[in-house]
Amino acid sequence: MSIRLFVPRDSAALALGADDTAAALAAEAQRRGVDIELVRNGSRGLFWLEPLAEVQTARGRVAYGPVEADDVAELFDALIQGAEHPLGHGLTEEIPYLKNQERLTFARVGITDPLSLADYQAHEGFAGLKRALSMDSAAIVQEVLDSGLRGRGGAAFPTGIKWRTVAQAEAAQKYVVCNADEGDSGTYSDRMVMEDDPFMLIEGMTIAGIAVGATQGYIYVRSEYPHSFDVLNQAIRLAEDAGFLGENILASGKRFQLEVRKAAGAYVCGEETAMLESIEGKRGVVRAKPPLPALSGLFGQPTVINNVISLASVPVILARGAAFYANYGMGRSKGTLPFQLAGNLKYGGLVEKAFGLTLRELLQNFGGGSASGRPIRAVQVGGPLGAYLPESQFDTPLDYEAFAALGAVVGHGGIVAFDDTVDMAEQARYAMEFCAIESCGKCTPCRIGSTRGVEVIQRIQKDEKRPQQIGLLRDLCDTMLHGSLCAMGGMTPYPVLSALNHFPEDFGGAGE
Amino acid sequence: MTTEQDLAQASLQAILQTHQNQPGALLPILHDVQDALGFIPDWAVADIAKALNQSRAEVHGVITFYHHFRTTPPAQHTLQICQAEACQARGSRELTAHAEQVLGCSLHGQSADQRIGLEPVYCLGLCSTGPNIQLNDKMVSRVDAAKLDRLLASVKEAQ
Ligand SMILES: Cc1cc2nc3c(=O)[nH]c(=O)nc-3n(C[C@H](O)[C@H](O)[C@H](O)COP(=O)(O)O)c2cc1C
Ligand code: SF4
Ligand code: FES
Ligand code: FES
Numbered sequence: 001m002s003i004r005l006f007v008p009r010d011s012a013a014l015a016l017g018a019d020d021t022a023a024a025l026a027a028e029a030q031r032r033g034v035d036i037e038l039v040r041n042g043s044r045g046l047f048w049l050e051p052l053a054e055v056q057t058a059r060g061r062v063a064y065g066p067v068e069a070d071d072v073a074e075l076f077d078a079l080i081q082g083a084e085h086p087l088g089h090g091l092t093e094e095i096p097y098l099k100n101q102e103r104l105t106f107a108r109v110g111i112t113d114p115l116s117l118a119d120y121q122a123h124e125g126f127a128g129l130k131r132a133l134s135m136d137s138a139a140i141v142q143e144v145l146d147s148g149l150r151g152r153g154g155a156a157f158p159t160g161i162k163w164r165t166v167a168q169a170e171a172a173q174k175y176v177v178c179n180a181d182e183g184d185s186g187t188y189s190d191r192m193v194m195e196d197d198p199f200m201l202i203e204g205m206t207i208a209g210i211a212v213g214a215t216q217g218y219i220y221v222r223s224e225y226p227h228s229f230d231v232l233n234q235a236i237r238l239a240e241d242a243g244f245l246g247e248n249i250l251a252s253g254k255r256f257q258l259e260v261r262k263a264a265g266a267y268v269c270g271e272e273t274a275m276l277e278s279i280e281g282k283r284g285v286v287r288a289k290p291p292l293p294a295l296s297g298l299f300g301q302p303t304v305i306n307n308v309i310s311l312a313s314v315p316v317i318l319a320r321g322a323a324f325y326a327n328y329g330m331g332r333s334k335g336t337l338p339f340q341l342a343g344n345l346k347y348g349g350l351v352e353k354a355f356g357l358t359l360r361e362l363l364q365n366f367g368g369g370s371a372s373g374r375p376i377r378a379v380q381v382g383g384p385l386g387a388y389l390p391e392s393q394f395d396t397p398l399d400y401e402a403f404a405a406l407g408a409v410v411g412h413g414g415i416v417a418f419d420d421t422v423d424m425a426e427q428a429r430y431a432m433e434f435c436a437i438e439s440c441g442k443c444t445p446c447r448i449g450s451t452r453g454v455e456v457i458q459r460i461q462k463d464e465k466r467p468q469q470i471g472l473l474r475d476l477c478d479t480m481l482h483g484s485l486c487a488m489g490g491m492t493p494y495p496v497l498s499a500l501n502h503f504p505e506d507f508g509g510a511g512e
Numbered sequence: 513m514t515t516e517q518d519l520a521q522a523s524l525q526a527i528l529q530t531h532q533n534q535p536g537a538l539l540p541i542l543h544d545v546q547d548a549l550g551f552i553p554d555w556a557v558a559d560i561a562k563a564l565n566q567s568r569a570e571v572h573g574v575i576t577f578y579h580h581f582r583t584t585p586p587a588q589h590t591l592q593i594c595q596a597e598a599c600q601a602r603g604s605r606e607l608t609a610h611a612e613q614v615l616g617c618s619l620h621g622q623s624a625d626q627r628i629g630l631e632p633v634y635c636l637g638l639c640s641t642g643p644n645i646q647l648n649d650k651m652v653s654r655v656d657a658a659k660l661d662r663l664l665a666s667v668k669e670a671q
Contacts, residue, residue: 012638015653047640185596188637223543223580224636226649262543265580267634281538281564283577299535341640343601348640371602380597416639418601430600434634 002035003080004056007067008110010043010195011227012188017068018051024072025053034080042196044110045350046097054092057082063092097366102328103352104336105313106189109196115234117242120199126244128318132207133252140211141167144314146322148334153179153270153307154382154411154487156333156400159314162304165294166212169302174214176205176304177279177297178311180221180228181263181270184383186342186414189350190308194221194228197312198235202245202258204311207318208304209256210249217258218298220275223265232260267384267438271486272305274440285440286486307412309338330356333399333410341367343416344376353398360394362415374419378427378503382411384434385491387498388427407494424503429457431495439488445480446489452476453496466508473500523548524556528563538564538574542581551582587622587629589667591615592646595632598639603656607643610657614664628664 007013007022022038029036044052049065053075062082067075071087078085089095103109112119120126132140145160166174178201182190193201205217221229236258239245247255261279263269269278273287276298297303313335317325326334333355339362341348346368353362363369363376370376378388387408389396396402403410418427432453439446453476459469477493484490500507527544531537541560545552552575561571575581593608608619611630615623619632638644641653647663655663 011636011651012641012653015636015638015644015651016641050641182637183635185635186598186639187635188639191637224633261539263580264539264543264578266578278539279536281536281574283574285577342598343639343642345640384597414598414639416598416601422601427597427600430597438634 002037004037004039005079006039006041006054006056006061007051008043008196009040009114009227010050010192011225012047013043013050013052014227016047016050016066020069021051021053021067021072024069025076028072028076032076036080039113041112042108042110042114043192044092044098045106045192046095046347047349048347049089053079055079055082059091061092063089063095065089097347097349097351100365101352102336102354104316104325104328105200105309106192106197106338106350106352107316108200109192109350112197114196114198114231115238117199117238117244120197124319125199125315126203128315129203129207129244130250131318132210133250133254137167137211137213140207140318143318143322144211147313147317147325148322148329148332149310149313149317149325150333150400151307152309152313152337152412153272154184154385154409156410159306159310162294162306163208163212165292166214166302166304169295171302173216173299174212174302174304175298176208176212176214176217176306177272177275178205178217178219178308179270179272179275179305180219180225180308181267181275182222182225182308182412183267183270184386184412184414186380186416187340187383187412188342189338189340189413191225191228192338192350193308193312194219194225195231198232199239199244200312200315201232201308202235202239204314205258206245206249206256207314208306208311210254212302212304214302214304215255215257217256218279219258219260220263220269220279221260222263222270229260229262236260266440267434268440268486268488271440271488274486275305276303283440285442286488288485309412328354330354330397330399331401333401337398337410337413339398339413339415341415341417343380344370344372344419345417346371355399356397358395358397359389359415362398363394363417367415367417370417370419372419372421374421376417377420377422378418378424378499380416380418380427380495381414382409383414384431385409385487385494386411386414387494388424388502389498390502392502407498409491409494424499424506425457425461428496428499428507429454429461431492431499432457435488435492440486443483443485443489445483446485446492449476449480449489450492453480453492457496460507463508470500470507520549520553520556524559528559532563538566538571539578542575542578546581551585554583588627589648590629590631590646591664592631592633593619594634594636594638594642594644595619596635596639598635599642599644602642604643607645607655607657607660611660614661627668
């Protein structure tokens with residue numbers, strides 16, 4: 001019998017040489033006449049260990065990492081027996097980083113071959129879809145409502161309410177649009193779903209389509225994710241051929257079709273109405289609301305727009321029931337969130353946990369402190385429009401309301417740590433510059449305010465009339481907060497003001 | 513005799529044909545054109561506009577809105593360095609300064625021999641293992657100055 005080895009095909013593993021590792025393993029096996037089966041699985045999300053090679057043993061899968069191509073010849077004997085080795089980590093599932101997670105949405109990620117329908121079904125795949133097909137539309141929507149699922153793209157709006165609005169709208173054509181623009185620095189959970197468990201997203205979107213009466217779906221994928229684009233297209237074809245998608249889903253008479261659209265490098269197209277414009281073939285300029293996209297969205301038709309993780313959470317909710325999901329979490333933040341530990345952390349990776357653990361637990365217990373060994377000074381949570389948190393706020397629980405109370409956001413769950421070499425005035429300047437680069441240009445506070453913001457912060461950095469400039473910066477932030485049409489201009493003040501308020505010493509000591 | 517322009521024209525017509533009945537076809541068309549030709553030439557804009565029943569100004573407006581689309585030929589090789597926060601926290605500013613120095617150009621510029629274009633990118637989704645770069649089609653993580661020099665040398669040798 002051949003020995004089963006696993007080397008991930010996730011982009012993060014590839015960028016660390018996983019293809020070379022896989023090729024070296026295949027060559028070494030051939031040289032020694034050892035019969036192996038090499039599975040290209042998804043990533044477990046323990047990125048400091050990538051490329052992470054695994055071997056199937058009678059006890060379970062055993063992990064080795066990071067395994068570079070140069071390590072293979074020397075490692076090979078131990079690897080194929082699952083024996084001890086300096087690069088070894090024992091049973092994968094027993095690695096504390098993984099064992100201490102609550103993987104509901106990411107349950108299969110890293111375990112299966114992303115494009116194997118057999119693997120997917122052997123791990124509860126399509127159980128949610130099958131159950132949904134036995135329910136009426138209103139009951140599916142109710143299940144999602146009861147689960148407490150809130151949008152994982154940033155705004156945390158209850159998914160079930162959005163679906164109900166679209167379900168109740170009358171129209172010949174409705175759409176489901178998946179927002180896979182994932183532009184936030186420090187985030188990659190959408191990417192991992194698309195590359196490492198694409199059938200889960202397809203299943204979630206199909207359930208959404210059945211629930212609201214939409215027959216066409218689009219997945220809007222950022223152009224920086226070429227692997228996601230390819231894997232999704234392959235997965236869609238496989239799902240169609242097997243009858244899980246298309247004209248007659250599992251012989252139910254129900255229809256749902258999917259098309260993947262490639263974005264073109266504009267952060268603002270992650271804003272849902274700019275995304276609709278982009279799919280329609282226009283410049284990604286934000287639309288004024290109302291009308292709500294739920295009533296008049298893509299091509300003017302009722303449209304469900306959800307983030308990848310929101311949609312990918314739906315299969316497990318349908319398969320295990322709303323109560324199962326709602327039992328995780330705290331307060332009004334139900335279920336789990338795949339947090340993404342990024343930036344200057346020793347152990348960066350994907351950590352799916354129920355809401356409610358503290359930021360410090362994530363940074364220390366999982367992240368292991370900074371990668372540089374220096375103290376962590378600031379942490380930006382929730383992407384480029386999220387606030388910077390100082391050490392004094394690290395005990396805040398990860399909960400939408402607790403973060404909102406601090407003037408911060410959980411957003412898409414990106415956690416970016418900086419050590420004490422960070423210059424917070426420079427981070428504030430960058431936030432304004434990013435807004436100036438990415439503004440869609442529709443409203444003045446955002447378009448002009450961000451450019452002015454860069455200039456003002458530069459003057460503060462050069463100590464030109466500092467107190468006046470800081471006053472000006474605050475006024476500017478106030479105008480942007482209150483006068484912007486969307487969160488691009490409306491939230492850029494979050495990182496800027498949090499930097500200024502919590503780290504005044506970096507601005508010449510003139511904070512509040 | 514077929515010129516390069518004829519070939520490009522033929523591939524544009526094939527692309528327009530493929531997307532004939534697709535709702536909201538402009539971005540897919542622009543992607544295909546740029547993938548085939550390396551950029552979106554001026555002469556193609558007129559044909560694209562005509563096929564979609566839009567004005568040239570409208571199509572041009574879309575092309576210029578998106579950072580990904582370019583209207584001039586790229587350098588032989590493109591080096592993108594991630595400028596976003598998670599990579600900043602791991603040394604991307606220093607890496608960018610190094611690249612600017614060895615290539616002799618700043619972001620959005622080209623090396624003195626015009627063989628390498630240096631571009632910013634805002635997150636490649638590899639944020640735990642930065643600094644991250646993309647060199648042509650290949651993404652590479654944990655790039656320091658020495659690794660970048662090796663990567664640049666390898667593409668220069670390739671031709
Ligand atoms: C500037 C800007 C960028 C955004 N980028 C994204 C994104 O990349 N992905 C995403 O899902 N939502 C993004 N959003 C939020 C979307 O507008 C929208 O709230 C979300 O897609 C809704 O899906 P959800 O309810 O499942 O979260 C962005 C919003 C703004 C203002
Ligand atoms: S706030 Fe900025 S990005 Fe949003 S609509 Fe206004 S100009 Fe466009
Ligand atoms: S021209 Fe697009 S990034 Fe420089
Ligand atoms: S911030 Fe550089 S890859 Fe995400």
